[in-house]
Amino acid sequence: MIKLTDLFFTIALSSCTGALVGLPVILMGDWDIFPNLMKSAFVGMITGITVRVAFTFFYRNLKNSSILPFVIFFIIIAGGTCGGACILGLRNVLYHLIITGLAELTGMLMAITGYNYYIKLNKSLEKIQKRFK
Amino acid sequence: MAIIPITGSRNVELYLKGFLQKLNFDIADFHLYIVEKGQVIPENGLSIVFDETSINSLRSLLENLNGKPKEISADLVMGKKNDSYHPLTYSTICYFFAQGNTVLCRTDAEQYEVNKKLYLLEAELLSRGFLRINKSVIINVIWIAEIIPWFGGKLLLKVKMIKDELEVSRNYVPAFKNFLGL
The missing domain is CATH 3.40.50 (Rossmann fold)
Known part of the structure; x- marks a missing residue:
């Protein structure tokens, strides 16, 4: 179950990420910064919540595979970013590539950082368990 | 001295x-x-x-x-279930938890009432690998199957044998990581 505080955290983090990812393209296109930044944050928020729900689902159901969640995150981020940008009226292929590339880079960096933290925690757990056995 | x-x-x-x-x-x-x-x-x-x-x-x-010898009973805690008492060794206890004013312990098969306060258990059992992870739970580190980094800086602990998942609240994460040597 997703708690309300977790949801707020996800919304805040993904909105900021969405805004940051959209910023270079908004500047390159010389568009109005504020409304486009808001749209970008909105797309980021939707993608972030989707990834969050997917993570909870895959954690419960596909725990034996460590690669599959990364592949699924990659697809969700790409789909969410491209789809969101299309709905908001972005047609330039180059801008799509830039925005998706940045979103993938940010999202996958977060996922890899999280995975490394997971490995570190569980290795330490193994050590401490040996001490108490 | x-x-x-x-x-x-x-x-x-x-x-x-x-x-x-x-x-x-x-x-x-x-x-x-x-x-x-x-x-x-x-x-x-x-x-x-x-x-x-x-x-x-x-x-x-x-x-x-x-120079004081170890007490044999030091390894046991009495658990109450359906008006009968059961001696339980600490190693069989997965975690202690508070439910209102009652403190209970969970083994892989059963749940027992314990006549001790959670804060006393926390102080007494740290040396045996029991650690407070939120306001109402003290877990036996031996029984943790997996630690999952969770959202909002929290951690989720999967318990061996049973399907319980326990959350390490944000306030207790630094102490938990310190305990793990991180």
Whole structure:
């Protein structure tokens, strides 16, 4: 179950990420910064919540595979970013590539950082368990 | 000899207080100090400096100083279930938890009521690998199957054998990581 505080955290983090990812393209296109930044944050928020729900689902159901969640995150981020940008009226292929590339880079960096933290925690757990056995 | 544990991290202080009280040490006098490495060493008196790796040697030293044999019952806790009492060894207990004013413990098969306060169990059992992970749960580290980094800086613990998942709340994450040596 997703708690309300977790949801707020996800919304805040993904909105900021969405805004940051959209910023270079908004500047390159010389568009109005504020409304486009808001749209970008909105797309980021939707993608972030989707990834969050997917993570909870895959954690419960596909725990034996460590690669599959990364592949699924990659697809969700790409789909969410491209789809969101299309709905908001972005047609330039180059801008799509830039925005998706940045979103993938940010999202996958977060996922890899999280995975490394997971490995570190569980290795330490193994050590401490040996001490108490 | 009088001993007072001071200037250690919260976990270490709780652990030493519980341990010394069990050995009937008077912790009100200030002749000998036990100081965790990295903390301020008092100028007067005699100080024993230790770190996490030497905590078992410190235990042996304190036991020898006091000369008190270990109690056989020290490994047992009485659990109450349906008006009958069951002696439980600590190693069979996955976690203790509070439900209102009642403290219960969970083994891989059953759940028992325990006639002890959670904060006392926390202090007493740290040396046995039991650690507080939120306001109402103390987990036996041996029974943790997996740690999942969770959202909002929290951690999710999967318990071996049973399907329970317990959350390490944000306030307890630093102490938990410290316990793991991170």
